[in-house]
Amino acid sequence: MKEIYLIRICGKCKKTNILINEEVEDTIKKGYYISCSHCGSKRIFKENETSDLRKCMDNNVYKRVKGKIRQVHSI
Numbered sequence: 889m890k891e892i893y894l895i896r897i898c899g900k901c902k903k904t905n906i907l908i909n910e911e912v913e914d915t916i917k918k919g920y921y922i923s924c925s926h927c928g929s930k931r932i933f934k935e936n937e938t939s940d941l942r943k944c945m946d947n948n949v950y951k952r953v954k955g956k957i958r959q960v961h962s963i
């Protein structure tokens with residue numbers, strides 16, 4: 889089964905973007921690209937996929953974006 893969330897790290901500003909896997913696929917299918925929500929860079933790399941963000945609690949990605957998860961989700 890496919891994971892729900894896609895965690896990507898920007899190659900330019902190194903900030904984390906948490907995206908919905910399904911939506912990313914849809915966006916790419918429609919010919920658009922995914923860019924960083926912080927600086928707009930297209931150099932954004934896949935870091936991880938997960939269905940439960942709580943599982944990331946111990947890793948750096950979660951810690952770095954902890955306060956911003958809600959904000960990221962509403963994009």
Ligand SMILES: [Zn+2]
Nearest residue numbers: 898901924927
């Ligand atoms: Zn960026």
